[in-house]
Amino acid sequence: MTVGLQHYVVLSAILFSIGLYGTLGRRNAIVVLMGIELMLNAANISLVAFSRYLTPPALTGQVFALFVIVVAAAEAAVALAIIMTIYRNRRTIEVDKIDLMKW
Amino acid sequence: MALDIAFWILAVVSVFAALAVVLLRNIFRAALSMMVCFLMVAGLYATLGADLLAVVQVIIYIGAISILIILSIMFTRDVWQASSSSVVGLPAIVASVLFGGVVIFLTLNSRWQTAAPAAPQPTTSSLGASLFGQAGYALPLEISAGLLLAAVIGAMVLVREK
Incomplete structure (x- = not known):
């Protein structure tokens, strides 16, 4: 069976689900961030696969993947800065202990 | 065909590395297996004919974001092992399995108008x-x-x- 579009989209769905579990289910804020990065990577795989198999001459999907990578880099920098500030102030980075604004 | 074999190897290794990211207790090892997963995704871009994206993936994700994450793991060193259990264990598993199942079902049951992929330029x-x-x-x-x-x-x- 030759590898086609469906293989890539299914793989991307699997990676996205794993990242979703890491984001929803883990306590450590850094693991939550790693889950988000996994989800962005999975979305990028889908974008590039669609760009290759559905619209071969146009590279729109790859351009979008480039922008996703840029936004992911900015998001990682700001998120890690927030995590380190929280760690300096409260000595924890567990998301269920950061409940300062929880009513 | 060589590309198919490459796809299967990259897919299996990336799924196992991603599972290691979210399941390992030691966050440092999780970050290292996240680097492996990013490298496999770069290989997947290469099998899709996206040469620039593969290089950009290696430079930005492995070179910048992973190093940033490892650096902040080292700064928050004394809470490494404390993150073992999960906040909402079962609902998170149910939500992610449900999401993945729905997407895979829809993917396998929709009729894609695929064009014949040209030779990679x-x-x-x-x-x-x-x-x-x-x-x-x-x-x-x-x-x-x-x-x-x-x-x-x-x-x-x-x-x-x-």
Whole structure:
């Protein structure tokens, strides 16, 4: 069976689900961030696969993947800065202990 | 066919590395297996004929984001082992399995109008043309430059010692 579009989209769905579990289910804020990065990577795989198999001459999907990578880099920098500030102030980075604004 | 074998190897290794990211107790090992997963994704871009994206993936994800994450893991060293159990264990598993199942079901049951994939061409010049060209993505490119500048300044302001 030759590898086609469906293989890539299914793989991307699997990676996205794993990242979703890491984001929803883990306590450590850094693991939550790693889950988000996994989800962005999975979305990028889908974008590039669609760009290759559905619209071969146009590279729109790859351009979008480039922008996703840029936004992911900015998001990682700001998120890690927030995590380190929280760690300096409260000595924890567990998301269920950061409940300062929880009513 | 060589590309198919490469796809299967990359897919299996990336899924196992991603599972290790979310399941390992030691966060440092999780970060290292996240680097493996990013490298496999770069290989997947290469099998899709996206040469520039594969290189960009290696440079930005493995070279920058992973190093940033490992650095902040080292800064928050004394809470490494404390993150063992999960906050909402079963609902998170149910939500992610449900999401993945629905997406896989929809993917396998929809009729994609796939064009026959052409032989891979070098994409760098055409990507540059569509990023900087007349009817291209020049405005989003400038906005993303502003976003990066704002992110750098914001990160420095946040972590600065008062």
